[in-house]
Amino acid sequence: MTRKKSEAKKEKLLAVAGDVFIEKGFRDATVAEICSRAEANISAVNYHFGSKEALYQEAWRHSFTKSLKTYPLDGGVSETAPAEERLRGQLTAMIRRIADENNKDFFIAQMEMINPTGLLQEVMKSELIPMRQQTLALVRELLGPEATDEQVHFCETSIISMCVHPIVMQRIARRTKDKNMPDIIEDFTAFADHVVTFALAGINAVGSRGNKP
Amino acid sequence: MTRKKSEAKKEKLLAVAGDVFIEKGFRDATVAEICSRAEANISAVNYHFGSKEALYQEAWRHSFTKSLKTYPLDGGVSETAPAEERLRGQLTAMIRRIADENNKDFFIAQMEMINPTGLLQEVMKSELIPMRQQTLALVRELLGPEATDEQVHFCETSIISMCVHPIVMQRIARRTKDKNMPDIIEDFTAFADHVVTFALAGINAVGSRGNKP
DNA sequence: GGTTATTTCAAATTAGTATTTGAAATAACC
DNA sequence: GGTTATTTCAAATACTAATTTGAAATAACC
Numbered sequence: 001m002t003r004k005k006s007e008a009k010k011e012k013l014l015a016v017a018g019d020v021f022i023e024k025g026f027r028d029a030t031v032a033e034i035c036s037r038a039e040a041n042i043s044a045v046n047y048h049f050g051s052k053e054a055l056y057q058e059a060w061r062h063s064f065t066k067s068l069k070t071y072p073l074d075g076g077v078s079e080t081a082p083a084e085e086r087l088r089g090q091l092t093a094m095i096r097r098i099a100d101e102n103n104k105d106f107f108i109a110q111m112e113m114i115n116p117t118g119l120l121q122e123v124m125k126s127e128l129i130p131m132r133q134q135t136l137a138l139v140r141e142l143l144g145p146e147a148t149d150e151q152v153h154f155c156e157t158s159i160i161s162m163c164v165h166p167i168v169m170q171r172i173a174r175r176t177k178d179k180n181m182p183d184i185i186e187d188f189t190a191f192a193d194h195v196v197t198f199a200l201a202g203i204n205a206v207g208s209r210g211n212k213p
Numbered sequence: 214m215t216r217k218k219s220e221a222k223k224e225k226l227l228a229v230a231g232d233v234f235i236e237k238g239f240r241d242a243t244v245a246e247i248c249s250r251a252e253a254n255i256s257a258v259n260y261h262f263g264s265k266e267a268l269y270q271e272a273w274r275h276s277f278t279k280s281l282k283t284y285p286l287d288g289g290v291s292e293t294a295p296a297e298e299r300l301r302g303q304l305t306a307m308i309r310r311i312a313d314e315n316n317k318d319f320f321i322a323q324m325e326m327i328n329p330t331g332l333l334q335e336v337m338k339s340e341l342i343p344m345r346q347q348t349l350a351l352v353r354e355l356l357g358p359e360a361t362d363e364q365v366h367f368c369e370t371s372i373i374s375m376c377v378h379p380i381v382m383q384r385i386a387r388r389t390k391d392k393n394m395p396d397i398i399e400d401f402t403a404f405a406d407h408v409v410t411f412a413l414a415g416i417n418a419v420g421s422r423g424n425k426p
Numbered sequence: 427g428g429t430t431a432t433t434t435c436a437a438a439t440t441a442g443t444a445t446t447t448g449a450a451a452t453a454a455c456c
Numbered sequence: 457g458g459t460t461a462t463t464t465c466a467a468a469t470a471c472t473a474a475t476t477t478g479a480a481a482t483a484a485c486c
Contacts, residue, residue, distance in 0.1 A: 009433090024328075025238075025240070025328040027238070027240045027241055028240055028328075030472085030473060030474085031473075031474060031475085032473070032474090040434085041433095041434055041435050041436080042435085042436085042474095042475095043434080043435075043436090043475080043476080043477090044433090044434080044435095045474090045475095046474080046475060046476080047433075047434080048433095051474085051475080052473095052474065052475090110327055111327050111328055113382070113385050114323055114324050114327055114328075114381070114385060115237075115238040115241075115324055115327075115328055116389070121389075150403070151407075153397055154398075154404065154407040154411075155407075155411070157378075157379040157382075157397065157398075158375045158379070158407070158408065158411050160378075161374045161375050161377070161378035161379055162371045162374050162375060164374070164378060165370075165373075165374035165377060165378040166370040166371070166374055168327070169326070169370075172326050172327060176329070184366055184370065185367075185370075190363070191367065194364075194367040194368075194371070194419065195371065197415070197418050197419055198367075198368070198371050198415035198418065198419060199415075200418070201414040201415050201417065201418030201419075202410070202411035202412075202414050202415050204414065205410050205411065205413070205414030206407065206410055206411060206414075222463090243442090243443065243444085244443075244444060244445085245443075245444090253464085254463095254464055254465050254466080255444095255445095255465085255466085256445080256446080256447090256464080256465075256466090257463090257464080257465095258444090258445095259444080259445060259446080260463075260464080261463095264444080264445080265443095265444065265445090
């Protein structure tokens with residue numbers, strides 16, 4: 001039963017590592033704390049993963065894989081649905097994915113961007129850029145063929161920002177504050193609705209201003 | 214001339230410290246690197262500031278004071294101007310302030326939020342919350358008296374997010390990428406215009422949906 | 427049941443970094 | 457110009473944390 005227990009311990013280390021990395025960041029997270037919270041010996045990380053760095057990378061990928069499976073990018077809306085509905089699908093899925101406190105990949109990605117270790121650079125680039133392409137294409141469709149590239153990019157960035165920033169901020173606040181203090185965003189469905197309304201109105205306004213602002 | 218030179222050295226340390234803290238974060242920034250870049254001895258930080266922590270705090274405050282002076286919150290728009298114009302003033306000022314690469318306070322604040330040292334907690338709370346109140350009040354005014362608190366908060370958060378997130382992301386990208394690669398946002402006036410258009414359309418759409426969504 | 431491979435463990439090692447120290451240099455003051 | 461206060465400096469110290477090590481425990485395999 002060595003194998004089974006060992007696998008379980010590896011899983012536990014991955015999970016705990018995710019927690020600690022989110023709480024402290026890569027540098028301030030200590031191998032000692034991760035091992036002790038996972039009820040493992042101090043040398044478990046090096047035995048199972050080789051190094052703290054490798055553990056960090058594996059923990060991210062582990063969480064990322066799980067979160068994509070749980071929240072498909074299109075939000076389950078059919079490709080043939082009207083563009084407005086597809087936008088709703090994409091944004092709702094994104095919001096839920098970011099808001100889910102079991103998901104660590106997105107939050108770690110944010111940390112990595114603002115204070116990079118460099119350890120996730122390649123993986124993130126290869127995973128995140130394709131994601132944005134989807135939204136970009138949809139925004140272009142909604143704006144119509146006359147829209148300039150600048151208009152498309154500005155709109156896309158505005159929309160993604162409305163999804164990402166508030167929820168990341170809320171997760172940050174929850175980490176510090178009293179956990180049973182009321183959140184600003186309690187109902188993510190309502191929030192997703194709000195964002196979709198706001199986004200569609202914005203797109204319309206930008207689109208109808210024509211090409212020369 | 215000991216006094217004068219000493220003051221100059223302190224200033225230089227503050228400036229260099231800001232750079233290094235932005236590049237590496239508090240933990241990965243080393244006193245050794247700060248001193249060497251400032252052409253000072255390794256013990257200069259402790260001599261002038263007492264500790265690395267104190268230097269960090271002073272560097273932030275130094276930058277914050279300067280940036281507020283350069284970019285007044287209302288963007289220079291009169292209190293008696295129409296609400297739309299005041300919004301334009303606030304958002305343009307915010308965007309310029311964040312985008313200005315000489316300003317380190319906002320970027321450090323973002324780092325602090327996602328990966329807190331705890332050293333700036335109180336100062337930031339006392340400085341940043343009042344800022345948001347201004348925008349919140351203005352959004353409430355634009356939405357009209359019938360708007361619910363949730364609508365006001367959602368709109369405010371959407372608008373701030375549209376200003377903050379894209380520019381922070383761009384500064385992050387610039388740090389990594391080739392400096393003469395084209396930025397997504399080149400013209401901050403055009404971007405501010407876009408955000409104002411988008412925001413006003415969003416506010417209108419949310420407002421006219423009535424109180425029950 | 428004995429042998430081998432795997433996993434756990436506590437202690438030792440190594441490396442990096444903030445801070446302290448005390449002497450030397452420099453400027454201010456009379 | 458001599459005395460005192462301030463500032464600079466290189467080396468020493470103290471501490472934290474990742475990694476290594478080799479022995480002990482445990483399970484797998486025949």
